[in-house]
Amino acid sequence: MSLTLGARVTVAAAVLLATVLLSSCGSTWDWLWTRDTGRPVDTNDMVLNGNGAAESEAIFEGAVEYTGEAHSGTDIYYVGKGANRRHIIVIDAGHQLKGSSAKEPNGPDSTTMKDEVTWGATGVYTNTLEYDLNLKVALLLRDELIRRGYSVVMIRETNNVDISNMRRAQIANKYSAAAYIRIHANSWTDESMNGAMTICHSASNPYPNCAATYEDSRLLSELVLEEFCKQTGIEQLNVREMDNMTGTNWSEVPTTIVEMGFLSNKSDDRLMATDYFRQEAAVGIADGLDAYFVRLAEIEAEESRQLAESIAEASREEASRDSEPEEALSGSGEGIATAPPMFSPAPTVTEAPEDETDDAFDVAYNR
Numbered sequence: 001m002s003l004t005l006g007a008r009v010t011v012a013a014a015v016l017l018a019t020v021l022l023s024s025c026g027s028t029w030d031w032l033w034t035r036d037t038g039r040p041v042d043t044n045d046m047v048l049n050g051n052g053a054a055e056s057e058a059i060f061e062g063a064v065e066y067t068g069e070a071h072s073g074t075d076i077y078y079v080g081k082g083a084n085r086r087h088i089i090v091i092d093a094g095h096q097l098k099g100s101s102a103k104e105p106n107g108p109d110s111t112t113m114k115d116e117v118t119w120g121a122t123g124v125y126t127n128t129l130e131y132d133l134n135l136k137v138a139l140l141l142r143d144e145l146i147r148r149g150y151s152v153v154m155i156r157e158t159n160n161v162d163i164s165n166m167r168r169a170q171i172a173n174k175y176s177a178a179a180y181i182r183i184h185a186n187s188w189t190d191e192s193m194n195g196a197m198t199i200c201h202s203a204s205n206p207y208p209n210c211a212a213t214y215e216d217s218r219l220l221s222e223l224v225l226e227e228f229c230k231q232t233g234i235e236q237l238n239v240r241e242m243d244n245m246t247g248t249n250w251s252e253v254p255t256t257i258v259e260m261g262f263l264s265n266k267s268d269d270r271l272m273a274t275d276y277f278r279q280e281a282a283v284g285i286a287d288g289l290d291a292y293f294v295r296l297a298e299i300e301a302e303e304s305r306q307l308a309e310s311i312a313e314a315s316r317e318e319a320s321r322d323s324e325p326e327e328a329l330s331g332s333g334e335g336i337a338t339a340p341p342m343f344s345p346a347p348t349v350t351e352a353p354e355d356e357t358d359d360a361f362d363v364a365y366n367r
Helices: 005-025 082-086 130-147 165-174 214-232 266-272 275-329 360-364
Strands: 046-048 054-056 074-078 088-093 100-105 113-117 151-156 179-186 196-200 236-241 255-262
Touching: 082 151, 088 130, 088 165, 100 165, 113 165, 130 151, 130 179, 130 275, 151 165, 165 179, 179 275, 196 214, 214 236, 214 255, 214 275, 255 266, 266 275
Parallel strands: 088 151, 088 179, 179 255, 196 236
Antiparallel strands: 046 054, 074 151, 100 113, 196 255
16 A cells, blocks of 8 residues: 555554564564475464464465476465565466456446456467467566565466456455566557556546555556666656556555557567567566665655654654743843742643546457
């Protein structure tokens, strides 16, 4: 969830207090990030905390060992290593082998119904199938992120699955993903259209849990697009804000759709068909994620600094108020003390104030 500066300062204060309170717990919380294996985890696996009591490792339930091979099914979870382990990145290779015209709501409680998942586009010059292109890049991105120590969840690792856009977003929500990366390719009736873009929702998205992530989703989209285009050399377009994407509207975590290029454009189509582009695309998205987490750390550091300044200022004001009675009794400095009044006026009491417009390619290739 993305928070305003004021809200983040409040949260930071709470975190500081929690840190102090938990510091006395020794290694009670260490179990969360001490497991390095990616093997399937038995739900009965337990470790001892600092007090000798057992803690469940349910956080790792269902994790699989990374072998570089593709797994069947959906929701494939790999536990990372090192400092990046705490960042769970959910990767969705858009579309699948067969589309589904069954309907699902465009967002929580929405009366607008859209296809669960569509077939995707086809390269007009290379006949590249979008669902297959998306998956190839997604698997390369998985490999790159795991090399960098990130924990990764793959929505799918094969084309032969059946999972709707809504359910894909719900998987990202289940893991409280640090970032949800949706990989797609564009198509348009005008064959001259080319280049890459990213898409996120707007600040006025009608679904509150989605709208709450706007600031982080926008930042994620900007940095991923910048690094993606820098790495691949493809034309950089812009970040578009759209509120009609089912797979985004159901998301409650920072989300971006990466539209890698136009399969309807001769140059983009041929470029995306190359192994070179696909590998560089994965590196570019990973670089964007690195930049995103660095920027978030910088923002948090600045908010912590502002919080510390606010606390120091409040302390100075309190100290100043405490010194006022003593100054009043010290007189005028000419040896004549001023006696305090026998009665002080009653303090004044003040009440606290009470507190979709679809583009053509979006219609044809539902996200």
